[in-house]
Amino acid sequence: MKIGIIGVGAVGTSCAKAMLLRGSAHEIVLLDKNELRAEGVAFDLSHAEVLCAPTRIRAGVYEDLFGASIIVITAGINELTGGATNRADPLGRLRLLRENAKTYNQIIPNLARVAPTATILVVTDPPDPLADVARDLTIQLGTKNQVVSSGTYLDTLRFRLQIARRVQCHPSSVDALVLGEHGTSQVYVWSSAQAGGVPVLEYIRRSGEDINSFRSAVEADVKFANIKIIEGTGASQHGIGVVTARLVEAMVRDEGLVAPIGLFQKKYSVTLSLPARIKRGAVEVIEPALSAEESRELANSANVIAEALARLAQTSADGSDE
Numbered sequence: 001m002k003i004g005i006i007g008v009g010a011v012g013t014s015c016a017k018a019m020l021l022r023g024s025a026h027e028i029v030l031l032d033k034n035e036l037r038a039e040g041v042a043f044d045l046s047h048a049e050v051l052c053a054p055t056r057i058r059a060g061v062y063e064d065l066f067g068a069s070i071i072v073i074t075a076g077i078n079e080l081t082g083g084a085t086n087r088a089d090p091l092g093r094l095r096l097l098r099e100n101a102k103t104y105n106q107i108i109p110n111l112a113r114v115a116p117t118a119t120i121l122v123v124t125d126p127p128d129p130l131a132d133v134a135r136d137l138t139i140q141l142g143t144k145n146q147v148v149s150s151g152t153y154l155d156t157l158r159f160r161l162q163i164a165r166r167v168q169c170h171p172s173s174v175d176a177l178v179l180g181e182h183g184t185s186q187v188y189v190w191s192s193a194q195a196g197g198v199p200v201l202e203y204i205r206r207s208g209e210d211i212n213s214f215r216s217a218v219e220a221d222v223k224f225a226n227i228k229i230i231e232g233t234g235a236s237q238h239g240i241g242v243v244t245a246r247l248v249e250a251m252v253r254d255e256g257l258v259a260p261i262g263l264f265q266k267k268y269s270v271t272l273s274l275p276a277r278i279k280r281g282a283v284e285v286i287e288p289a290l291s292a293e294e295s296r297e298l299a300n301s302a303n304v305i306a307e308a309l310a311r312l313a314q315t316s317a318d319g320s321d322e
Contacts, residue, residue, distance in 0.1 A: 001025045001252040004065040004115070006107055007075025008032040008041050010234075011123060014241025015072055016057060020045055023053025024245045025252060029060040029068065032075070062110045068118050069280075070248055071111055073134075076100035076124040078235055084125075085227050092184040093126040093226075094308045100124050101133050101312055108137040116143035119251060119281070123150045123244055127182050128262045129308050131271040135264055148283060149262030151273035152178040154243045155186055156260050158222045159193075166218065167195045167203055176200065177260055177288065178222065180272050180301030187298050188219055191291040247278065254280040268302035270309065 003025040005012050012030070019028055032038040038059040045057050058064075065071060079085050082096040089095065103124070111120065120138070122131040127149035135147040155178035157171070164171040176193035180186050193200040204214050229236040250257035260273040263283055277284040290298065 002027040002068040004029045004068045004071040006031045006073045008038045010237040012074040014237040015244045018241040018245035022245050024249045028057040029064050062114050065115045070119045072121045074123045076103045104133050112141040112143045120145050120147045128271045151262030152260045158225050162218045162221045185301040185304040250278040270305040
């Protein structure tokens with residue numbers, strides 16, 4: 001299987017490294033507007049090929065993506081460059097949408113030309129509305145690309161980790177979901193969260209800890225995890241690199257992995273995350289049981305994404321980008 005990665009900055013490099021180490025694909029092609037950077041990263045990582053599962057990693061151009069099964073897009077400005085690291089800013093990653101949509105407007109027509117049937121996996125922030133931008137472009141261009149985003153899969157893993165640390169168990173023993181937007185409006189599904197088969201909220205009640213305080217602390221640690229990482233390293237990259245590799249594996253191996261990823265939801269008319277069975281060439285949404293409060297929060301998350309897309313459309317209509 002051939003995988004393409006467009007954008008070889010911090011996140012794209014981490015995705016490529018994770019895929020190489022995990023043996024996610026037989027061939028990985030790296031593209032970047034800075035061709036020397038793509039060549040340098042590919043050359044560096046290629047030195048480890050002999051120690052990994054059979055994989056060829058190389059730099060290329062759009063024509064080299066012909067026959068690729070999945071195209072991962074990480075190109076665009078990140079939170080630090082785009083000024084999206086203020087915890088008090090309700091827009092969060094959505095502040096990057098206008099600038100990164102310009103990048104996608106350049107990338108997608110090229111993909112339509114060389115890989116009109118490949119699955120497009122959007123990782124660039126904010127991934128959900130950018131997936132809608134990409135999807136609209138593929139429709140206009142008449143291609144058969146399926147467009148998905150990495151969505152809230154990483155947030156879900158962060159949620160499980162924070163719960164596990166507080167109840168003192170391994171994260172694999174926690175079953176919990178984050179849905180909606182990969183951003184400030186994301187929805188924490190406490191109603192079905194379990195640790196070792198015990199409802200997390202019941203576990204907290206038994207411990208005598210204040211439930212509201214527990215929830216607030218966990219949610220803050222998940223919501224602002226990216227900012228904490230950026231404050232320390234300048235870029236949130238390694239977690240999303242492994243998550244992207246895992247999603248690619250699930251697709252190319254036809255696994256049926258169930259995870260929350262971003263898909264266009266007709267009910268909400270936007271791309272947002274719900275649990276989905278991930279297979280090759282098809283992704284089936286699995287509607288989760290939600291409390292009334294969580295259902296309202298999910299609808300609100302959809303509205304936040306829709307409003308961001310409406311602002312983007314208005315900006316384009318006004319000609320402000322010209």
